Amino acid sequence: MKLIMAVVQDKDSNRLSQALVEHNFRATKLASTGGFLRSGNTTFMIGVEDIRVDKALQIINDNCKHRDQLVAPVSPMGGNADSYVPYPVEVEVGGATVFVLPIEQFHQF
Amino acid sequence: MKLIMAVVQDKDSNRLSQALVEHNFRATKLASTGGFLRSGNTTFMIGVEDIRVDKALQIINDNCKHRDQLVAPVSPMGGNADSYVPYPVEVEVGGATVFVLPIEQFHQF
Amino acid sequence: MKLIMAVVQDKDSNRLSQALVEHNFRATKLASTGGFLRSGNTTFMIGVEDIRVDKALQIINDNCKHRDQLVAPVSPMGGNADSYVPYPVEVEVGGATVFVLPIEQFHQF
């Protein structure tokens, strides 16, 4: 068994939860803030048999991978027109920071 | 020293806290949701000397063990009478998922 | 790489966050309660290269060290005058409980 601690963006959190359930992984979510990823984030604790660690990592990668996203500009409602950008802007979203920890004992009571 | 991470149901959380304090274990509680256990849950982080790991596990087992509980039926106040069950129902409560992690260093500042 | 889990008092939390950022450490904060430290506390998860573990520990010590603080007495506004202490009182603040965990894999997606 290993314990995977994965810090992911809130916006990827539900999708990752669902994908883990579909593949019979059991995770607990810890409320977390700031740090590894700029915006709000969630820390997943996932207990995984050794032989399934790679599969779990692949699911995290598939659902939380860093990618660039085009965001449509918001018109400057009474804001500073000087800073208005009239074309889509590329922003970075997603990304995950993942630790795989050894465990000495695992119990279910 | 070991670090015990124990995910327990909210309803067992206070009882476990008290039992740990009574036996001089020091724990931190992390707010957690979903996953290993269906309903709301709490993750205990407990720093434990090697020689006391078994005692800590026993306390977790004693206070959070999975058990079946009879729940009195709730009468269907304007609800769907078809689904009303007029006798106590057995539901599963409790249970704990526990990881014992090795640690390389322990410090108290 | 190591994973440092540090439980610190809420009142030291912001200062520690800033000091870690200044030194290019990346941390995630988990909401936590009670336990190792009496008042409200925060658990920092910090991923650290082996060679920088000592530096991270030093920063935690510098910013969260246990110390005694003189607190000016509050006058007993309609309270129990019998318990009024007319001189500054020494209270203990700060302190950190720190676990350094080995990790088997570290990934950034």
Ligand code: NI
């Ligand atoms: Ni990018």
Ligand code: NI
């Ligand atoms: Ni059962």
Ligand code: NI
């Ligand atoms: Ni002191």
